[in-house]
Amino acid sequence: MNNILTTTILIVEDELIAAESLALDLKKLGYHISAVVNSGEKAISQVEKSPPDLILMDIMLKGKMDGISAAQQIYHQWKIPIIYLSAYADTDTLQRAKATPVYGYLVKPYKIADISTTISMALAKYREDKHTEEELCAEKKINELKSRALATASHDLRTPLTNILGYTELIRDYGDRISPDKKERYFNFIKSAVGKMKDSLEDLLLISRAEEGKVTLYPQNFNLVEYLEILVEEYKNLSDEHQIKLCTNDNQYDVCLDQKILNHILHNLLSNAIKYSPQGGEVRLKLDKNEEEIILEIEDDGIGIPEDYQDKLFHLFERGNNVGNIKGNGLGLSIVKKAVELCQGNIFVESEENKGSKFTVVLPRVSL
Known part of the structure; x- marks a missing residue:
């Protein structure tokens, strides 16, 4: 609609001579006439077949439907x-016209300069209104996301709290009778619960900031192999039923990445691999690389992902229909996707129901 030559206009005018004169003036100005019709009903039918960019609508159309009702x-x-066309109208009709979303008036007889100015202003105002509406929709979406995320956070934090x-009440009431080993276990349980709360809050914060475009990356140099070894050891201590394996031929591979963002990616993928392999088994974290890219594969032998769900896999709050009683909130993979995109990377999935899943994350070796 920015280019006059591509702007199509529908004329709704029941006076044939006035309609032809207006069409001729518009063509001189470079506009394309999609059709000329003489009633409100025909205008609606024409819009259904081929919506124009703008409509010039006579207010006082003859027939059951006047121009205001059609507009x-x-x-x-x-x-x-819509721009209204009018030579004269009674007060009631003009009041009705003012109550409709109108982008201008042209009073008969028209001057070609008035036509050009009115149409230009109408299209500019419409573009501005559309842009404002899109911004409001985006803001509404963010607010809805925050509300839902807050409800999710409330639910997810209740269990660790x-x-x-x-455990703190047990230590307080029976501390002198609890063995040192048991105390140590209780403290580890508390530490683990605090860690889960911290991870949940950081995940939710990442989603909120990413939606608003407010995430800043802080890349730093580190040995990725050492980082992965520590991560795998951490997960080995969290599950006795799973064998967590790191597959790499290197002891040293230096990268420059935002570790917090990488944490979001790998913690969510590894947690999911364990969670959705309820019967235990292997979880494999494989590192491949080249001079410019890091390729991380997280593979499990778990319940897999239904084929008809895979298109929605990275959508917020979505979960597969085969998860059964496995707890979750539908946030993990959407967080992973956001984090990967923030790093200018890509993520791919291969999965077969009841056979397992493999997620492949490709990231630049140096984050900008």
Whole structure:
């Protein structure tokens, strides 16, 4: 709609001579006429077949439907900008016209300069309104996301908080009768619960900031192999039923990445690999690389992902229909996707239900 030559205009005018004269003036200005019709009903039918960019609508159309009624229906359904045409109308009609979404008036007889100015201003105002509406929709989406994320956080934090409260009360009430080994276990449980709360909050914060475009990367140099070895050892201590394996032929591989963002990616993928392999088994973390890219594969032998769900895999709050009683909130993979995109990387998945899943994350070796 920025280019006059591509702007199509529908004329709705029941006076044939006036309609042809207006069409001729518009063609001189470089506009394309999609059609000329003489009633509100025909205008609606024409818009259904081929929506124009702008409509010039005579207010005082003859027939059952006047121009105002047609304009109301068209704008409500198609959101097409409308300019009213009028030679004279009574006060009630003008009040009705003012109550509709209108982008301008042309008073008969028209001057070609008035036509050009009115159309230009109408299209500019429509573009501005559309942009404002898109911004409001985006803001509404972010607010809805925050509300849902807050509800999710409330639910997810309740369990670790309950555990912390329970163990601290045990230590407080029976501390002198609890063996040192048991105390150490309780403290580890508390530490683990606090860690889960911290991870949940950081995940939710990442989603919120990413939606608003407010995430800043802080890359730093580190040995990726050493980082992965520590990560795998951490997960080995969290599960006795799974064998967590790191597959790499290197002892040293230096990268420059934001470790916090990498944490979001790998912690969520490894946690999912363990969680969705309820029968235990192997979870394999493989590192491949070249001069410019890091390729990380996380593979499990778990329940897999249904084929009809894989298109929605990275959407917020989505979960497969085969998860059964396995707890989750539908945030993990959407967080992974956001984090990978922030690093200018890509993520791919291969999965077969009841056979397992493999996620492949490709990241630049040096994050900018």
